[in-house]
Amino acid sequence: MEARVLQCLALLVLSAECFGEDDVTYASGFYSKGPQKLSKFSSFSSARLHHFRVPEDTVLARWLLTVTRSGLNCETQDVTVHFRAGAPPVIDPVATAFPNQTAVTLAWNLTLSVGAKQQQNQSMVNVSSPAAGDWFVAAHLPEHDGKIQQKGLPSCSYLFQPQMFIRRAVDTPTLLPNIPQSQTLSRTHTPSILKFFVPEFSTQMSVHIVSCSVEGVAKPSCGLSLLIGSSSLGRDSRLTYNCTGEEGPQCSASVATPPWDSWVQVAVTTSLANVTVNFNILANYTVGCKPQSAPADFNSNFTVSVGNNGTVSTGNASAAATVAVGDVLSGWCVRTPAVFREETDVLALRFTVAGGNLTVPSDPPTLITFDLNSVATSGGTLNAHISLNTSSVIGGFDSVRACLTPSAPVMALNTSQPCAAAFVQGYSLSVNSSVTETALRIPFPEAAMWYLTLQTLCNDSSDCSNASAVVGVSVSVSACVDECGSYGDCRLLRTHSYLYATCACKAGWRGWGCTDGAEALSFSLQLQSVLFLTLSNLLFLPPIVLALYRGYLPEAAVYTYNMFFSTFYHACDQPGVTVLCIMEYNTLQFCDFLGSCTSVWVTIICMAKLQDLFKYVFFILGALLIAMSMSLDRHGLWNFLGPLLFALITMATAWVYRSVKRRQCFPPLWRRWVCFLLPGVLLALIGVCVYVFAETDANYLYTHSLWHVLMATSIVFLLPPRHTHTQPWGWTHTLCGYKICKNQKDDLYSVS
Missing domain, CATH: 2.60.120.680 (GOLD domain)
Incomplete structure (x- = not known):
């Protein structure tokens, strides 16, 4: 509601300004971009870029910047917004080193602060006489603190929405070369804005105040000032000439090397208060040099050929x-x-x-x-x-x-x-x-x-x-600087219809071209990371052997699948040079997430001690639903916790049913609770807490390896014992000439 009120006020102010002058007609426009969720800054790819187009003859551009927060118990947060005309802004909020032989000019920026008790911050940015053409606005949160935030947990999120109001002169007076033009500065102190076209090959542009008068009386000095050029929030984007100290009524300003084939804005202001100033102004340009005229016909003898290695050769040198x-x-x-x-x-x-x-x-x-x-x-x-x-x-x-x-x-x-x-x-x-x-x-x-x-x-x-x-x-x-080198990937990003490229660095390398190695991971640390994350999966060998020994063959197959794909996924998901990918990264990631979630699912269903028919139905149905969930969003925390909670409810229901039917607690042995179930549940809870709350970029190799160890160890404790009279490894057998049969209903055994 507050945003709409502020927008209406801004439009009213613009409308009031639009009808404040009689000599020039002004029009207004409103442009809005959809809100985007902000991210912590790690590289330019984490900044949210918005593209605007400022029309010609715009005398005022006003950006309304809105930051909206959602979440509870949020601290004060700063949002940095960068502006640049002509191209996306070059930013470096974390003071990294740029690649050698790279020339940069950092963009103009401002910081918006959302207080602890605020839900929204709205700020205005005014640019008088903005440069016509493309303008870019980029926003981001402060540097990423390295905490891995699991998707689905409560957190503070921020939406950023820029909106642009423009005020455009419809009939801006045009200065013709060497032709004086009369203008009037009214008492409202509104600048007199004109424009002058500079053709190609011009080496100099000059502007002259020929004469001036105050309230109809000629004066030697009318307190006039000349502003030449348009504002781009960059260095030397506008040139100012003060005519107050000039002797006589004339005032001249000369601009060397003006922009070719473009309109240059000229604004005249006065320092005198509550007076009407009339003046005559003229402009001119100087063409000091022109090249030889090109021929009218195309020279067919001049050819360009491109080789297989990308080299270009020209003919008719x-x-x-x-x-x-x-x-x-x-x-x-x-x-x-x-x-x-x-x-x-x-x-x-x-x-x-x-x-x-x-x-x-x-x-x-x-x-x-x-x-x-x-x-x-x-x-x-x-x-x-x-x-x-x-x-x-x-x-x-x-x-x-x-x-x-x-x-x-x-x-x-x-x-x-x-x-x-x-x-x-x-x-x-x-x-x-x-x-x-x-x-x-x-x-x-x-x-x-x-x-x-x-x-x-x-x-x-x-x-x-x-x-x-x-x-x-x-x-x-x-697209990128040196294709981001050995420790980065060049990514092509899009904001609406605008394409731009940026580097995504890895292995601790930072900077615009991933060349700042101040915090880079050494080879030994990279090797340590891949060894920790892959070899820790070998802790699934005891659950596999135990499942085979107790006759749980489907469970053993799932644990083997999980161990295999988790090992090779983490071998592929490595920064730097210690990388081994046996399949596409996306395939390995999907199989790893599927195997991890399915391992937990089959373990809990196995603990429920359901009849084999129902158990295998739950196995297959759960695997299919988990695969569907992982294809939708494999990073969502609830895609993992959802099947886990459903399996726990199924197990609890089965245990309560058995306890009521047998009129005793299930499982009946206290040693099973104390020596197996409680340690297993405790290990699993510790593993989940480490996975959800303790992982950061810095300790990932330790905490995630610990997650592997804890989950594999918990399976050893939680996997139920084998059925009575069932031989180890699940082999079929006979005893003393009699076939051992299992009563599926009562979980009792009889000899026939």
């Missing part, structure tokens, strides 16, 4: 080299070689540069464009690799510097030029005679056009104009 030389001879300011883009699989792209290798001169720079302007590629990892051919170095060569940036390229590289565009930070790479190869990996790259600029830097010698080198460039998109 000499033609590509000729074009490059032609660029230089014609005086072009940038070289743009052709790029072949190939989609090989889900979250798998490969880019191949025409000619294979590139000759990178000191002037002009070489610009390579990679089309990642699709949200379908933002859930993977961008890989870039540059190698230098040292035998190709010419002139006063010092190094080849490269700069990889999204949205806009850096058109000139030198020792003083930073690798950064107007609103984004780039990624710098360099190769020289000492370091001939370099690589870079970017998890969750932003969905945009990416640009790689390469240029040869000279040493202090005079022969700088002819300096050049040949480099090999390889750029691709893969």
